[in-house]
Amino acid sequence: MVFIKTITLLCLLIAVKGELRRFPDTLSFGVATASYQIEGAWNATDKGENIWDRLTHTTDMIKDRSNGDVACDSYNQHKRDVEMLKQLGVDYYRFSISWSRILPDGFSNRLSQDGIAYYDSLINDLLVANITPFATLYHWDLPQRLQDLGGWSNPMMADYFLDFAEVVFEAFGDRVQNWLTFNEPWVVCLQGYGGVGKAPALNMSGIAEYLCAHNLIKAHAMAYHLYDDVYRPLQGGRIGWTLNSNWHEPANQYPADIEAAERAMQFHLGWFGHPVFSTEGDYPQVMKERIAKRSLEQGYPRSRLPEFTTEEIAYIRGTYDFFGLNHYTTTLVRMPTTISKELSYYDDLGTEGFEDPAWPGSASVWLKVVPWGFRNLLNWIKENYYNPEIIVFENGFSDRDNKDDVDRISYYNQYLNALLDALEDGCNVTAYTAWSLMDNFEWLQGYTERFGLYYVDFNDPRRTRTPKASAFYYKSILESRTIERD
Numbered sequence: 289m290v291f292i293k294t295i296t297l298l299c300l301l302i303a304v305k306g307e308l309r310r311f312p313d314t315l316s317f318g319v320a321t322a323s324y325q326i327e328g329a330w331n332a333t334d335k336g337e338n339i340w341d342r343l344t345h346t347t348d349m350i351k352d353r354s355n356g357d358v359a360c361d362s363y364n365q366h367k368r369d370v371e372m373l374k375q376l377g378v379d380y381y382r383f384s385i386s387w388s389r390i391l392p393d394g395f396s397n398r399l400s401q402d403g404i405a406y407y408d409s410l411i412n413d414l415l416v417a418n419i420t421p422f423a424t425l426y427h428w429d430l431p432q433r434l435q436d437l438g439g440w441s442n443p444m445m446a447d448y449f450l451d452f453a454e455v456v457f458e459a460f461g462d463r464v465q466n467w468l469t470f471n472e473p474w475v476v477c478l479q480g481y482g483g484v485g486k487a488p489a490l491n492m493s494g495i496a497e498y499l500c501a502h503n504l505i506k507a508h509a510m511a512y513h514l515y516d517d518v519y520r521p522l523q524g525g526r527i528g529w530t531l532n533s534n535w536h537e538p539a540n541q542y543p544a545d546i547e548a549a550e551r552a553m554q555f556h557l558g559w560f561g562h563p564v565f566s567t568e569g570d571y572p573q574v575m576k577e578r579i580a581k582r583s584l585e586q587g588y589p590r591s592r593l594p595e596f597t598t599e600e601i602a603y604i605r606g607t608y609d610f611f612g613l614n615h616y617t618t619t620l621v622r623m624p625t626t627i628s629k630e631l632s633y634y635d636d637l638g639t640e641g642f643e644d645p646a647w648p649g650s651a652s653v654w655l656k657v658v659p660w661g662f663r664n665l666l667n668w669i670k671e672n673y674y675n676p677e678i679i680v681f682e683n684g685f686s687d688r689d690n691k692d693d694v695d696r697i698s699y700y701n702q703y704l705n706a707l708l709d710a711l712e713d714g715c716n717v718t719a720y721t722a723w724s725l726m727d728n729f730e731w732l733q734g735y736t737e738r739f740g741l742y743y744v745d746f747n748d749p750r751r752t753r754t755p756k757a758s759a760f761y762y763k764s765i766l767e768s769r770t771i772e773r774d
């Protein structure tokens with residue numbers, strides 16, 4: 289009933305306003321999920337423990353004390369997931385592969401045949417349904433055994449990741465032609481190593497996130513080269529990674545605030561973007577200079593930001609087939625009045641970020657609805673990295689417990705309009721992915737924040753899925769390839 293009402297309302301709105309904007313035929317649409325957030329079956333057969341299993345089982349850091357032990361039960365219900373994808377009419381499905389489900393010990397000496405069989409079945413079902421599989425190798429669930437060895441702060445992790453990548457390309461690359469190495473390295477390193485926002489919650493800011501990033505960037509480049517040298521000639525696919533960024537908007541048009549906002553962009557998107565997408569490669573100059581200077585002032589014998597060798601810079605530069613972007617929201621930035629001498633990434637960055645109280649909110653404190661920021665960010669990428677092909681791998685809105693999700697519909701309407709504006713500006717966006725196919729385990733927020741187009745009943749042992757109003761809305765966009773002007 290609710291859906292019929294919403295659809296009628298939408299039709300009415302279109303009829304009244306009458307103005308539809310068309311997406312180019314070259315733009316494809318998908319939805320995304322991630323292994324730990326949906327699969328459950330945390331200890332099925334020989335699956336190994338990962339860092340989210342460990343964090344959820346041994347700490348009280350999750351808001352509702354929940355975990356991903358069952359999550360959406362997709363390990364047992366992926367056929368239902370594929371049905372939902374068919375109903376939506378998506379061109380592709382972005383999912384991630386759980387490292388410890390494939391390699392129970394983290395190392396490639398022992399493969400789980402059951403783990404491989406699960407992804408085989410998912411991929412085969414997608415292909416039968418004519419949905420292109422888009423697989424992420426690392427969406428945050430490192431095998432615990434590798435974390436015990438230091439995780440991403442251990443330089444050997446790049447080799448172990450390469451071994452994992454090789455197993456995955458070998459097992460699925462005959463059918464999967466679209467790959468991402470990492471999801472949001474900024475979050476992995478800053479929140480997992482610098483802070484406590486994600487597993488392994490190391491909380492060593494100013495040191496650990498820079499080590500993590502250094503090794504992870506190398507791991508990405510090694511996996512890219514492996515694919516490029518060995519698998520692309522045989523399998524003919526594409527590979528990249530996806531970086532998250534807010535748009536950082538100067539709070540005022542004062543030169544100091546403009547400089548601060550640009551610095552925030554460089555520390556956020558540039559930290560991982562510059563080494564790979566710029567022509568010079570390496571970390572952004574402003575990061576190298578500031579962190580080196582502050583490290584010396586703090587009494588360290590060298591910069592806390594590790595250095596790449598000339599060979600490494602050349603090896604890492606250009607390791608992409610497209611620019612992957614995850615984007616949700618915007619921050620206002622100004623220059624602080626005092627300079628902090630504290631040890632942390634945010635003190636190295638040295639800016640103040642805040643939100644306009646007039647921006648509409650969501651269920652997540654960090655997520656405000658600012659569609660024009662999306663347009664500005666896409667243009668910043670176009671200008672800074674020579675107008676690359678951009679694929680938006682995540683964009684979405686959270687609410688609490690609501691199937692008639694008009695606020696999510698409004699978010700998608702506004703952000704997709706901003707995307708069309710960016711296309712008119714000359715940005716080269718070729719695909720757009722909604723986060724997420726269905727409600728799922730939202731990391732430290734547990735099941736309290738919902739991002740899905742499908743509602744999942746987490747109290748029902750069957751984890752029943754029901755389309756929300758936004759699922760019908762997204763489906764109608766995919767069918768008509770048009771959207772109402774906002």
Ligand code: GAL
Pocket residue numbers: 322325471472475532614682723730731739
């Ligand atoms: C992203 C992340 C997703 C999802 C989303 C919503 O950072 O890649 O896994 O949780 O945020 O918060």
